[in-house]
Amino acid sequence: MKRSVTRDVFRLAEVFTISRGSRTEAQVLTVHLEQDGVIGRGECVPYARYGETLDSVTQQIDALPRALDRRILNEVMPAGAGRNAVDCALWDLAAKAAGKPVWDLAGLPAPGPVITAYTLSLDTPDNMQAAAARNAHRPLLKIKLGTADDMARLEAVRRGAPDARIIVDANEGWSAEVYSDLAPHLIRLGVALVEQPLPADQDDMLAEIARPLPVCADEAAHDRASLPSLVGKYDVVNIKLDKTGGLTEALLMQEAAIAAGFDVMVGCMVGSSLAMAPATLIAQNAIITDLDGPLLLAEDRDEPLIYDQDGVHPPKAALWG
DSSP states (O other), rough: EEEEEEEEOOOOOOOOEEEEEEEEEEEEEEEEEEETTEEEEEEEEOOGTTTTTHHHHHEEEEETTOOHHHHHHHHHHOOOOOHHHHHHHHHHHHHHHTTOOOHHTTTOOOOOOBBOOOOSSOOOOHHHHHHHHHHTTTTTEEOOOTTTHHHHHHHHHHHHHHTEEEEOOOOTOHHHHHHHHEEEEHHHHHHHEOOOOOOOGGGGGGGGGGOOOEEEEEOOSSGGGGGGGTTTOEEEEEEEHHHHHHHHHHHHHHHHHHHHEEEEEEOOOOHHHHHHTTTHHHGGOEEOOOOOOOGBBBOOOOSSOOOEOOOOOOOOTTTTO
């Protein structure tokens, strides 16, 4: 099996800001696997929050044995961005070699379009209100918060999009006291879910304070091994393939999370349609889908995912799977 890793850069349509910083482009790694003239691809977004860089993840992938399949990948590589790109490339390679879609190989029902959130990045209240107004036609908006001035931002977004369903992502930016103070206002303004309100290493308080609206684990949720530590603190887990280390573990984690009583959200890093494509299979059983990465880009892959009034559609074989 031939293997190569390329670095690809996609310009963002506008600056994207969360509580940890801003970016103007998405830097991704693309894994290409070739066997018997068939090529499979997978994409990952190394994430500094988890100690990953483009260089470190490339080195992980380069160190893998040449003879590789999904059954041994989890044993020789830790969960994370690198394993995600390789795992998804293996799925794509298998699907193209078999002439069957990935969902068929995985024993899943045929997927359909799913409504996805659209993310409004952190900005001034006036700018966030204007962004909300421009996107008020979208059924689900996700707001990036996590600062001392979040109440004004949330009020502004609701004014801009009075009818949209709203979820909030604090990206670990609040304390337990701040979240307790904000929670009644989140409910008053119709927020449906709050994502990672507290730092992942300081989230024990979530088991002790009231959770009047669903709380979703993001930075605290990685793969199946992380699920026991989330019980009693979170109601929903956000499954991202760059955290689980690929579609294989994501499918297993989704099954385990539901069995443990969690609802499931499927999310993404800021990447191209190739990164979102495998996650559309997880979205079929998620209560919230957040696969808007390509909507934030000024450029995308050839044969990109289709986004319309029905949501994000499963990929065409020319893209993935």
